[in-house]
Amino acid sequence: MQEGDSVGATIARIRKQQGLTQGVLARKANVGRSQLSTVENGAAASTVWIGSIAEALGVDASILYGDNEPQQAHDMLPILRRALAATDLIDPNLEPQPIADLADQIAKVARWRKDSQYAKVVAVLPDLVDSLLVSGSEDGEPAFALLTEAYRAANTVSHKMGFTDLSMTATERMEWAATRAGDPLLLATVYYVKAATLSRMGATKHALRLLNRAMSEIEYMVDEDGTAAAVYSILHMRAGTIAAATGDADASRSHLREAEILARHFGGDRIVYDTPVGPTAIDLYKVCAEVDLGEPGKAIAVAKGTQFPVNYPKERRGYFWLDTARAYLAAGQVDDAINALYESRIAAPEHFQRSSQAKNVIKTAAAQERRASTSLRSLANFAGVRD
Template identity: 25%
Template sequence: MEQTHVGHAIASERKIAGMSQRQLAARANYSLSMVKAVEQGREVASPGFIAAVANALRVDPDRLQGTPYVETLAEDGPLEGLAELRAVLAEGAYVQPIAPPGRPELRAALTTIETALHNDRTRRAMTLLPTLIRQLHGAIAEAHSDSERLEAYEQLCAAYVAAENACCRLGYSSLTALVLDRLDWAATHVEDRGYAVRSLMKRSRLLMAHGSTDVALSLVNRGLEMVPGDSAGEQALRGYGNLRGAIVSARGLRLDLAEGYIDEARRIARPMRHESTLYTTDFGPGNVEVHACAVELEAGDPGKAAKDGAALRLPSDMAAPRAGHHWQDNARAWLMSGKPDKALIALNKARAVAPQQTRLHPAVRETLHGIAAAQRRQSDSLLGFAAWLGAPL
């Protein structure tokens, strides 16, 4: 059975470690009252709290969150592509290539995968990724010119970017370090430094999940230094990097620094009229404001984050998972502000725009249990959402 909430797992791991609540609070640098409230399900475990406690207990954050949610994934049938992707990653530098189709077919396959991720069809992307990665290795081996080989390497970089996204969304974050190692390698074979920048930013996200915010921020700044130009792609990368810096800073409770990154991202996005798809960054004016609310939630005033987030008009071209994540954050903000009914409304908005991501995101389950703890009587709407999520209350 999948666990009910993170607090149960924390209490169990703490007892296995022979640690008192007071000792855990001291090692994680949180208050004793917060540790008690999370273990009892009265407070939602934030991502920062989970990272700090996981470090203190010497366990993987995924262990506390219970991810991946295998039973939930199984309800929609076998997760095609996962076992093969694991094999590809285990092969490392010795990936067994397969004969590639023509260059137009390779480009079309990559577009199909990126479109699936943009539209919250992550399972579809996972199904297609292993074959494409092997075909691209075949295309590199069979290239007739430097330009053909360079094109194949660039597409391989993009495929690894997509693989990292898919693994994170499906709850297999333990695979992302291997994916990023392969992305680092592929990026050394292309002239476009954008993929190396993407890899640094994605690794900063992985480090942030483990509480290493200082190292994560150093990678963000290193990536920003690698984007010197002002082309549309470089501007998107620069803006994306500033948004990553804002979240890492907020996770480290450095609000002033986070707001500085948001201000710079807002300046870059000001002349834009849409959300960019370049390098699949999804950077644009809408994403900046979504991140501004996330910063306020992580390091500022949850009440302001809730109100500002609820008032946002998300662009129609915003990626579905990005919009869904915003409403997930908005739900947590409302719950922290003492408004569980509004939190449930926000969760239903997340479900409407990105059902696959919402069903598999650990923060959604934490928020749901927080709503149940805060409500005097469990409403039909809450019970219905819990049943859809597959999370017992």
């Protein structure tokens, strides 16, 4: 397996080329200097943290990952662009479909998105978006609510393929559709998604301001509405991980505590606005946050106590095991990290294969092993990491 091409090594190289010290780069990126040093020396970081560094260095995050996407990803690019094209140039001869049929199609797309079946999503998305845009003029708010979910699927695939510009366009389309759906909780969920997109681009301050605005807009509903409390909790969870990436432990843990308190109000694990909420979701965010805060022991303790409900979204399981692998690597437990990587691959194979973070964690594990094991080489080959 090739050495010297980890995210940390690439950051160090570009930093030095730009004449920046670790302290200067850390201040520009609004991250902790000690965490920067740790990553440059081989630790695996989250996508939000890497986004902040990329923005401070003035490069796209893909440069730091060293991504070389397979041809299939680039084949998807024109299809995604068509799905996200202008909202007012649809064929006037296109006949509207019954809203119930469109809802069934969106339910399938949402399931594929959560199960990381991205090729299936892309195959149907452009025509489905066109149909929903036509339906918007006929059925109004229900069609725009469905259209919001269609654009969310486009955002997910764009992000996984590494198309940052399309991911941002998709979240703008989501916001456009959600404002026409007449549902403030749906719009708040859009802000939850958009904050993630902004943070991956390094705009963490913008992301946190957006989340705070979203919370203020629905706060009046929380005490009387369990669904509102659930949406409020996901805003806190997102804010908790973004704050962790900036090294703000107090803010991160405060947001995650608020999410836990809210979970007692709306009950156990469930899906709200196509987003997992509840104790398990909070644990997943805690693992990610504690690793970024430099507390791998706390992250591992949470991970060991996490029990997934039946049929929990595969993509979320994949993320969880990648963050758990990061925690084990930070603790120097390479074998456990490799086991966690296998769990991530099993949970969501297509997500694992597409994930820049998976490639980064694999490279980090390889750097910690004197000789890459057969298990690690197998994972690397599956994820497309060059040998």
